[in-house]
Amino acid sequence: MSVQHVLVLNCGSSSLKFAVMNAENGEELLTGLAERLLxxxxxxxxxxxxxxxxxxxxxxxxHKVAIDTLVALINERALAENIIAVGHRVVHGGEHFTGSQVITNEVLAAIEQTAQLAPLHNPANLTGIEAAQAAFPALPQVAVFDTAFHQTMPKHAYLYALPYSLYKEHGVRRYGFHGTSHNFVSAEAAKALALPTDEHRIITAHLGNGCSVCAIKNGVSVDTSMGLTPLEGVVMGTRSGDIDPGLFDFLTAQLGYSAEDVSTMLNKQSGLLGISELSNDCRTIEEAYLDGHEQATLALDIFCYRLAKQIAAYLVPLSGLDALVFTGGIGENSDIIRAKVLAHLSFLGWQVDAQKNTDARFGNAGIITTDSSPITALVIPTNEEWMICQDAARLAQEV
Structure with a gap:
């Protein structure tokens, strides 16, 4: 029997991560990233x-241009013949899906239906699915949903204090996102620190253009910072995170914004980009910060302060903490942000080891706190692709 491979597509709001992986052991034949799209x-x-x-x-x-470029590369390198499935990261599954699914017309329709809840992601995910279906029409296509991991949240964590009918009739609730990443890095942290499988408390911070924090108790999600949409929570690249809902009335009634204007502003013009007025890319902002740029400094200060507050809040559902994990493009690479966040949380006893913090970048995992710190903070590169690969291979064999 020939080696079986899976093509994994992970369309972010401004990026496309991709890999052709061995379905048995996760070996990557091809891996890459298209970034700064649009x-x-x-x-x-x-x-x-x-x-x-x-x-x-x-x-x-x-995203379509990036995927077309990838397909041409796969064909040029003759990698297509052993690919048994295409696995897609899909951000929002609403209440339609609590696990991964082989993509059918009904599944596509449900993903389209929830696109308004994830306007930066689900349309990009659909683009990836449609391009892959056109390029590989005979292969099973599998959707792996970011929201699935958070289905273990208790009702008091996922419900809003709104009329209950909105939940019963329209599914208005907190769903959470980045579930595949939170699941992977928390399991890796538990293994690395030899924490008991059935008794551990971990906070994971997935930080990229989109950012979320998750409280994980004994391997399951009990709370997370994103909500009905990926807009809720901490400050992100172009998204505002938490705001006063009264802002909507102010912008529409007093300043003449339309509902679409408000949505565009909150999702695409806010966050690090909105504050810095420079970029949503953390690398650009950090360079400006080091050069003394006032608004870049303010953007980083707000980002780190809000993130630290969210991390501290999750001591409540966890009743303590064994480890804090940083992951995602920013979490894995920004020693500046990690140090700033842990400085805000120094009352918990965290002390950053400057050399370890500098070393834990560019794909390198590692503990970044001193040996005397009572709680371990560490960096673990996420591997959503391997999680997606495993689900895609399993479901493809059931088709």
Missing amino acids: NDDATIKYKIDGSKHQNALPYNAD
């Missing part, structure tokens, strides 16, 4: 046969 400096980076490559993408390239 900007004038979009690029695609990939690694194959041990060598790294980087190419510029066309001006203002979108």
Whole structure:
């Protein structure tokens, strides 16, 4: 029997992570990232046969352009013949899905129906699905939902203090996102620290263009910062995170914004971009911060302060803490942000080991706190692709 591979597509709001993986052991034959999509400096980076490559993408390239470029690469390298399935990260499954699904017309319709709840992601996820279906029409396509891991949240954590009929009739509740990543890194942290499977308390912070924090008790999600949509929670790249709901009335009644204007502003023009007025890319903001740029400094201060408050809040559902995990593009690479966040939380006894914090970047995992810190903080690179690969291979064999 030939080796079986899975093509994994992970469409973020401004990026496309991809991999062709061995379904048995997770070995990556091809892996890469198209980033800064919809900007004038979009690029695609990939690694194959041990060598790294980087190419510029066309001006203002979108997800479809990135996927078409990837498909051409797969065909050029003759990787398609052993691919048994395509696994897709899909951000929002609403209450339709509590687990991964083989994609059918009904599943597509449900993903489209929830697109308004994840306007930066579900449309990108649908683009990935449609492009992959066109390129590989004979292969099973599998959707792995970010919301599935958080289905273990108790009702008092996922319900809003709104008329209960909104939940019963329309599914208005907190769903949470980045579930695949939170699931993976919390399990890896428990293994790395030899924590008992049935008795541990971990907070995971997935920090990228989208950011969320999750409280995980004994391996299951008990609370998370994102809500009905990926807009709720901490400050993000272009998203505001938590705001006063009264802002909507002020913007519409007093300033003449339309509902669409408000949604666009909160989702695409706020967060690090809105405060800094420079960029949503943390690397750009950190460079400006180091050069003394006032608004870049303010953007980082707000980001880190709000993140630290959210982490501290999750001591309530966990009744204590064994470990804090940083992951995602920012969480894995920004020693500046990690140090700032832990400084806000120093009352819990955390002390950053500066050398370890600097070393734990660019794909390197590691503990970043001193040996005397009563709670361990560590960096674990996420591997959503491997989680997606396993689900896609399993469901493809059931088709």
